[in-house]
Amino acid sequence: MHRIQPARLGFLYPGHAAEDDFPLMGTMIEPPAEVHLVHTEFLEDAHTVEALSEMGSMSRLLQGATSLEGLGIEAVMWTSTSASFVLGLDGIRQQIDALEKQLGVPASTTAMAFARAVKAVDAKRVAIAATYPEDVALLFCQFLNHFDIDVVHHSSRGIVTAAEVGTLGKEDVIELAFQNTPREVDALLIPDTSLHSVAWLTELEEITDTTVLTANQVSFWEALRLCGKLTPQPRLGTLFEEIP
Template sequence: MTALGLLYPGHFAEDDYPRIEQLLGSDIRVDVVHVDPGGTEAGERLAARVAELRLAGADAVVWACTGGSLGYDWEGAQQQVRALARAAGLPASATSFGFVHAARELGVRRVAVGATCPDDVAALFADFLRAGGLEVTGVRSSGGVTAAEAGTWGEEEVLTLARAADVSGAEAVLLPDTALHTAAHLSLLERALSKPVLTANQVTVWEGLRLADRRVNAPALGTLFSREPLVQA
């Protein structure tokens, strides 16, 4: 049994995780602990909750919040994750780093971003990806949909965002909001765009599995879960 511990801000699309757990169809357990969505620091607010995950037998911890790294530069975000790892006594990462590692695993360099957050926050995510060695071909923002609003989006809205973000030359499309329900739509998204689509909740679980040194084949969760790894990021 491999147990993943996720620290998830608020209550928006956390039901993606039991769906992903089911689709993995293996001896994988995904435990979710909720944290206050306010702020970005990996200090007492996160450290206070990791004890629950450690006691539950987690093998790795992921801060399931892309935006939680964006108030820092690349090194600052790494320090944030290291602080979380020290508090947990476990390997730790964040969704933001998961996107970079997942793109590397797929061997893609040129990516497009479809974000629900305001333009300035979406631009920070693009800068973070560039710091991780990726080329961002375009950023499409929905103009600042709240997490609560994003959590109500269905297949049609998510597909519209992904299509709007896709630009010529992008090898993959990234949807970075963990408040979006995407687990049920990954196959449709990739068929519609004819390329890999990386979404926040999908990437969060994959990053946890990477930390735990597990590879699981689950085609319903997209290309990221459907091929042998190209690199050990």
């Protein structure tokens, strides 16, 4: 039987918050993945459309991407949900095209990973537990509507900075999930890459009794999918258990 070679994955991550989720996932899968994470820069740590648009600008992405050149990565992710969906589908396509041209490997964004992951788990009706302010959370709902994903419930925690989101612990995340999972949904989406989630995916699905998709989880899944090395894995939620 052919043994799959370890994946070499690149992640562009704005600032410092929950980036340790990515090397953790690299160790949780078999075979372990080689994770290259680059912190990108921005002018302001704020969940506002203006700040997020600057954070996800071509200049910021391509500046960060230079640090991934020559490392032999097989896929690259722009690992911010909000700093891609606030730019709309055209903006996301520009981000992906620019990264693919610079690095010569498949690219995607966390927002696109969510759309694909929802389809992969065949979720028709979803709920959203967002840490963002309300206006940004609504933009995520609008983004999902492009893919005929029915958002039946959404909440907004109203946290302005990614740094603050990164301080939320296990109990905070479990409470956020539990309070925002109506009975009639097929999946709960938690869209902020600044929020730790990976160590608690199994517990999140147990407490909500549904499929849970988190930003860092779907980003890692998408990176593996892009380079053709996505295989069933335990401990990383329903999304990783059965690969369509």
